[in-house]
Amino acid sequence: MSGWHLSHEILKDDDSGDHDQNEENGTQKDGEKEKNDRDKPQSSTKRKAVVPGPAEHPLQYNYTFWYSRRTPGRPTSSQSYEQNIKQIGTFASVEQFWRFYSHMVRPGDLTGHSDFHLFKEGIKPMWEDDANKNGGKWIIRLRKGLASRCWENLILAMLGEQFMVGEEICGAVVSVRFQEDIISIWNKTASDQATTARIRDTLRRVLNLPPNTIMEYKTHTDSIKDNSSFRNTKITL
Amino acid sequence: MSSSGGHQHSQSRAIPTRTVPISDATQLPHDYCTTPGGTLFSTTPGGTRIIYDRKFLLDRRNSPMAQTPPCHLPNIPGVTSPGTMVEDSKVEINNLNNHDRKTAMGDDAQFEMDI
Numbered sequence: 644m645s646g647w648h649l650s651h652e653i654l655k656d657d658d659s660g661d662h663d664q665n666e667e668n669g670t671q672k673d674g675e676k677e678k679n680d681r682d683k684p685q686s687s688t689k690r691k692a693v694v695p696g697p698a699e700h701p702l703q704y705n706y707t708f709w710y711s712r713r714t715p716g717r718p719t720s721s722q723s724y725e726q727n728i729k730q731i732g733t734f735a736s737v738e739q740f741w742r743f744y745s746h747m748v749r750p751g752d753l754t755g756h757s758d759f760h761l762f763k764e765g766i767k768p769m770w771e772d773d774a775n776k777n778g779g780k781w782i783i784r785l786r787k788g789l790a791s792r793c794w795e796n797l798i799l800a801m802l803g804e805q806f807m808v809g810e811e812i813c814g815a816v817v818s819v820r821f822q823e824d825i826i827s828i829w830n831k832t833a834s835d836q837a838t839t840a841r842i843r844d845t846l847r848r849v850l851n852l853p854p855n856t857i858m859e860y861k862t863h864t865d866s867i868k869d870n871s872s873f874r875n876t877k878i879t880l
Numbered sequence: 881m882s883s884s885g886g887h888q889h890s891q892s893r894a895i896p897t898r899t900v901p902i903s904d905a906t907q908l909p910h911d912y913c914t915t916p917g918g919t920l921f922s923t924t925p926g927g928t929r930i931i932y933d934r935k936f937l938l939d940r941r942n943s944p945m946a947q948t949p950p951c952h953l954p955n956i957p958g959v960t961s962p963g964t965m966v967e968d969s970k971v972e973i974n975n976l977n978n979h980d981r982k983t984a985m986g987d988d989a990q991f992e993m994d995i
Contacts, residue, residue, distance in 0.1 A: 696945065698945070699945055700932070700940060701930060702930060703929050703930040703931075710956060710959050710960075729954065729956065730954075731953065731954060731956070731959075731960060732950050732952055732953055732954075734950070737932065737937055737940045737946075738940060738943055738945040738946040739946075739950065740937075740946075741940065741941045741943075741946035741947075742946055742947070742948060742949060742950045743950050743953065745941070745946070745947070746949050746950070746953055746960055746961055746962060747959060747960050747961075748958065748959055748960075748961070753958070753959070754958060757959075796934070799934050799937045799938070800934070802932070802937065803931055803932035803933060803934065803936075803937055804929045804930060804931045804932070805931070805933075849934075
């Protein structure tokens with residue numbers, strides 16, 4: 644896994660093609676233009692820092708949307724996973740979040756074996772990331788038809804800091820699969836039981852989960868061992 | 881939080897807790913900015929955090945500042961649509977437009993059936 648810190652910026656560049664500068668320019672908010680200009684001095688990253696625009700509502704953290712889709716027939720090594728994951732964009736305010744969200748399909752309308760990831764800026768949605776390597780995730784399996792609404796409730800709770808676990812939350816994922824959809828929320832310290840219990844209870848509340856909902860926790864160490872996101876989990880009721 | 885080492889120290893104090901017995905789902909608050917029996921704290925150990933409840937976030941969606949496409953949105957067919965609001969085209973299918981959301985605020989029907 645030693646190579647992938649370097650590739651962070653490469654990934655970014657993949658998705659930041661100039662072809663995005665299209666006819667939408669005319670409708671850009673002034674605030675965004677200002678931000679673009681302000682970015683120039685930064686040399687280490689091509690893209691300037693994302694900041695809330697004037698009169699926008701700042702979030703506690705910046706977040707980045709990612710999208711991944713499994714290429715059929717390929718083995719899912721961490722390398723090919725990394726090649727298949729694309730950055731959609733980073734936002735710093737409530738309003739900027741909606742701009743992205745409103746121009747992305749809902750998870751329920753995704754096809755194939757694909758995922759949306761929403762992670763704090765600087766944390767890659769990979770088990771091996773420094774912020775994730777000692778962590779784990781809560782998993783909730785949903786029957787088809789519920790993913791869009793649950794995903795929205797989950798990310799609104801995360802962006803609004805409803806989990807009350809300090810710096811522990813890393814990000815959230817919705818995974819569209821053949822017979823079920825799965826949402827998960829990742830935290831930094833899998834061994835911190837007070838934190839994981841609080842995340843579990845908040846999940847139940849913000850998703851309106853019925854009391855008998857099965858919730859599963861899996862550490863990323865275990866995921867790396869069996870190269871699987873959702874098998875061999877610890878189940879709690 | 882015990883695990884959040886690395887940032888500045890604040891005075892150590894136990895998080896106040898109390899138990900509110902609930903016998904029925906109807907006693908649960910309707911939005912998650914409140915806890916049963918009232919919201920306990922708006923700041924967390926380690927400092928004030930920027931907290932928004934679901935209703936506030938949803939309201940901001942209608943702001944003009946939230947409507948324009950982000951300037952670096954990559955075009956991923958079937959996933960992003962830089963030119964149009966997804967809202968407009970997909971709304972009927974996925975049942976998630978604003979009108980729907982408002983009437984379904986209670987959201988209890990979500991898990992009507994077993995999942």
